[in-house]
Amino acid sequence: MWFVAIGVVMVLMQFFGIGPLASWTWANDWFMLLLPFALAVAWWAWCDATGYTRKKAMARDDERRDARRQKAIDALGLKRGGRK
Numbered sequence: 001m002w003f004v005a006i007g008v009v010m011v012l013m014q015f016f017g018i019g020p021l022a023s024w025t026w027a028n029d030w031f032m033l034l035l036p037f038a039l040a041v042a043w044w045a046w047c048d049a050t051g052y053t054r055k056k057a058m059a060r061d062d063e064r065r066d067a068r069r070q071k072a073i074d075a076l077g078l079k080r081g082g083r084k
Contacts, residue, residue: 003043007036 013021
């Protein structure tokens with residue numbers, strides 16, 4: 001997501017003539033203006049290929065489940081831990 005945001009900011013800066021990007025032209029520097037978008041596509045492809053996004057989603061679900069269990073244990077007044 002960061003690559004897309006950076007790319008949008010770069011394109012807007014070039015379009016409105018702000019900063020050093022004002023001197024870039026689409027005819028000569030198109031690859032520099034589109035590089036963040038290409039990096040975003042590469043990042044998403046890598047995340048999907050390696051299962052990174054699925055692992056993050058599973059970890060988030062596990063944290064929610066553990067928090068829900070802990071809340072239920074606290075509501076019942078039980079101590080969390082092993083048996084004595």
